[in-house]
Structures are given as C-alpha cells and as structure tokens.
Amino acid sequence: MEETEDKSKVMNWWVSMPKVELHAHLNGSIRNSTLLELARELGEKGTIVFSDFEHVIRKNDRSLREVFKLFDLIHIVTTDHKTITRITKEVVEDFAAENVVYLELRTTPKRNDSIGMNKRSYMEAVVEGLRSVNSLEINFSSYDVEKCSGTNEKKIFVRLLLSIDRRESTQAAMETVNLALEMRDVGVVGIDLSGNPTIGEWATFFPALKFAREQGLEVTLHCGEVPNSVEIQSMLDFLPGRIGHACCFQDEEWKKLKLSKIPVEICLTSNIRTESISSMDVHHFAELYKASHPIVLCTDDSGVFSTNLSNEYALVSSTFGLGRMELFELARKAVDFIYAGEGVKMELIKVFESAARTLKYN
Ligand SMILES: CNc1ncnc2c1ncn2[C@@H]1O[C@H](COP(=O)(O)O)[C@@H](O)[C@H]1O
Numbered sequence: 552m553e554e555t556e557d558k559s560k561v562m563n564w565w566v567s568m569p570k571v572e573l574h575a576h577l578n579g580s581i582r583n584s585t586l587l588e589l590a591r592e593l594g595e596k597g598t599i600v601f602s603d604f605e606h607v608i609r610k611n612d613r614s615l616r617e618v619f620k621l622f623d624l625i626h627i628v629t630t631d632h633k634t635i636t637r638i639t640k641e642v643v644e645d646f647a648a649e650n651v652v653y654l655e656l657r658t659t660p661k662r663n664d665s666i667g668m669n670k671r672s673y674m675e676a677v678v679e680g681l682r683s684v685n686s687l688e689i690n691f692s693s694y695d696v697e698k699c700s701g702t703n704e705k706k707i708f709v710r711l712l713l714s715i716d717r718r719e720s721t722q723a724a725m726e727t728v729n730l731a732l733e734m735r736d737v738g739v740v741g742i743d744l745s746g747n748p749t750i751g752e753w754a755t756f757f758p759a760l761k762f763a764r765e766q767g768l769e770v771t772l773h774c775g776e777v778p779n780s781v782e783i784q785s786m787l788d789f790l791p792g793r794i795g796h797a798c799c800f801q802d803e804e805w806k807k808l809k810l811s812k813i814p815v816e817i818c819l820t821s822n823i824r825t826e827s828i829s830s831m832d833v834h835h836f837a838e839l840y841k842a843s844h845p846i847v848l849c850t851d852d853s854g855v856f857s858t859n860l861s862n863e864y865a866l867v868s869s870t871f872g873l874g875r876m877e878l879f880e881l882a883r884k885a886v887d888f889i890y891a892g893e894g895v896k897m898e899l900i901k902v903f904e905s906a907a908r909t910l911k912y913n
C-alpha cells in the first residue's frame with residue numbers, strides 16, 4: 552500500500568514539471584476510451600465488426616507492421632470532420648493536463664471522398680479543435696501569445712506540423728507542403744515525414760521537403776526506424792531541423808549525426824513496443840545523453856502505446872538513473888529545439904525559470 556502511494560507521488564512530480572512535447576501524432580494520441588466509443592458506434596451502424604476492432608485496440612504488444620495496421624483501423628473511425636475536431640481538442644487537453652507547456656502536434660492531412668473531405672478541410676477541422684480549447688488558455692497564434700503574456704494564466708502553446716505519409720506520391724507531398732504554407736497564420740510551423748518506414752523512397756519526398764525548407768518551413772524526419780543506411784545518410788545530408796527515433800544507425804551514421812548536432816526526438820516506449828530497440832537498457836538515449844547530443848523526450852503515439860510524457864521522463868529516471876534536476880534541465884533544453892518563433896521561446900524560458908524556483912528536487 553505504502554509503496555503504491557510513494558510511486559504515485561513520484562509520478563506526480565513528473566506531472567508537475569513543465570514539459571515540451573515535439574513528437575506527437577494526432578491519431579496516435581487519441582484516448583483509448585474515445586477510440587472504443589467511436590468504434591462501437593460504427594459497429595452499431597454495421598460499418599465495422601466491433602469485436603474484431605476491439606481485439607486489435609486492446610492488444611498491447613504490437614510489431615511495427617501491426618502498428619501501421621492499427622493506424623489504418625484508427626483512421627476508419629476518426630476520419631470525419633467532427634471527430635477530427637473532437638480528438639484534437641481532447642489530445643491537447645490531455646497534454647495540457649500533465650503540464651505540457653508547449654506542444655507540436657503533427658498530423659497527416661487526409662482525403663475521404665465519400666464524405667467530401669480533402670486535405671484542407673481535414674486541417675480546418677484540426678484548427679477548429681484547437682480553437683475550441685482556446686478558452687482554456689490554449690493559444691496558437693502570435694496575437695494570442697502577446698495577449699496573454701504578463702498574466703499568470705497556465706497555458707499551453709500549440710503548433711502544428713503537417714505530415715507526409717510515406718505512401719504518398721511527390722505530387723501529394725507537394726500538396727501537403729503548399730497547404731502548410733497557406734496555414735502558417737493558424738499555427739502551422741513545419742513538415743514531418745512519417746508512415747511505415749519499409750514503404751516509399753527518399754527520392755519521392757525529397758523535392759517536396761526541399762521546397763518546404765526553401766519556403767521557410769521547418770522539417771523533421773522519421774529517420775532510422777528500420778535499418779536503411781542509404782536513406783539514413785541521405786536524410787542526415789539533408790540537415791533537417793530535427794529527426795525522430797534514430798534507432799537503427801550504423802557507426803558511420805552515428806558519427807555523421809553527432810557531427811551534425813541535429814536534435815533527436817527520443818520516443819522510448821514507442822521504440823520498445825515496436826521492437827525497433829530490443830530493451831530499454833540498450834536504448835541509444837544513454838549514449839546521446841552522455842555525448843551531450845541535443846535530445847528531447849517525446850511520446851510519439853501516447854494513445855496507441857498507453858503512455859504520456861510524464862511517464863517517459865519517469866522511465867528515463869528509473870532506467871538510466873538520472874535525477875530530477877537532470878531531467879528538469881533536459882526538459883528545459885527542449886525549448887531550444889521548438890519550431891515556434893522567438894516570442895514563444897521567451898515565454899517558455901520564463902515558465903521554466905519560474906518552475907526552477909518553485910519545484911523541489913528531492
Ligand atoms: C510508431 N512509429 C511511427 N513511425 C512512423 N510513422 C508513424 C509512427 N507513429 C505514427 N506514425 C504516423 O502517424 C499516423 C497517425 O497519425 P495522423 O493520422 O497523422 O494524425 C500514422 O498513420 C503514421 O503515418
């Protein structure tokens with residue numbers, strides 16, 4: 552009994568610490584309860600067989616291949632405008648509730664011809680979800696940031712990254728980049744490349760990613776989730792603003808990465824669950840941390856992998872023996888790697904300074 556209480560106190564400390572989340576996929580962060588509710592509704596309408604669906608959702612250990620199968624299922628139940636708005640609101644609220652003070656949420660703009668959805672209307676539904684949490688001090692435009700500065704309101708800053716799915720063509724990828732450019736005034740700051748890493752070629756996405764960067768968008772890439780030296784090297788040569796994962800790197804790629812100083816979004820639970828890394832104690836977090844390489848702890852898909860950002864910090868503490876002070880500094884350092892502008896950075900620096908004064912470290 553006592554032990555449980557202690558554990559929850561420890562957990563609460565990681566919750567109370569301000570955190571920055573830079574790698575979270577919207578549809579992967581959906582609440583399990585919402586997912587089951589939506590699936591049940593579609594089951595009743597006869598669109599899906601609920602029991603099959605439930606079985607896949609409740610399964611805890613999934614290979615990387617199974618994870619992508621699950622995403623296709625999730626997309627069947629989430630891809631209508633109303634649901635996208637709902638899950639955006641819920642996901643932001645969940646991050647805010649665990650003291651994430653800055654969230655870069657990424658999602659793949661989708662078409663669904665049967666309900667008249669295109670990439671733009673999908674993204675408009677996402678933005679509407681953000682607006683609906685605005686009353687809870689969720690701000691995504693520079694105007695709102697200025698409006699709130701100087702007050703003591705607890706707030707979460709949210710920015711958006713549009714994801715290119717590795718199944719897409721160059722033309723579809725270009726469409727996503729153009730959409731991102733048009734939506735810069737509603738909080739879109741960059742482009743992500745994600746999706747099943749065993750599908751698609753770097754050469755297909757390169758023109759759109761290059762164009763995005765030329766137009767001033769930031770770029771982050773899922774890199775090295777599976778072994779693929781040629782692609783990893785091309786990605787590192789591209790010098791993206793950040794990369795996600797970096798699991799299956801060879802010596803030469805490690806050298807290149809360390810020289811480049813490209814920040815790495817580390818998703819511990821995700822890497823273990825998808826078996827990209829065999830066990831926590833051999834995770835490259837330790838090596839990168841020791842080398843003072845820029846890193847940021849992230850959740851990837853908090854819903855699919857049943858985690859949250861506080862849990863990821865607690866996990867690093869228990870696995871690698873880092874203290875609260877060290878992890879607070881790691882969280883604070885993440886501010887350097889955000890894609891929002893200087894105004895937001897200054898606000899976040901103040902948030903962390905204030906927390907540094909009030910948090911107790913033992
Ligand atoms: C486990 N590691 C991962 N590796 C690569 N891509 C991933 C991923 N986890 C999620 N996604 C990408 O994000 C989509 C779901 O969110 P959105 O529909 O965009 O909001 C997935 O379909 C996949 O393309």
Ligand SMILES: [Zn+2]
Nearest residue numbers: 576745795851
């Ligand atoms: Zn990811």
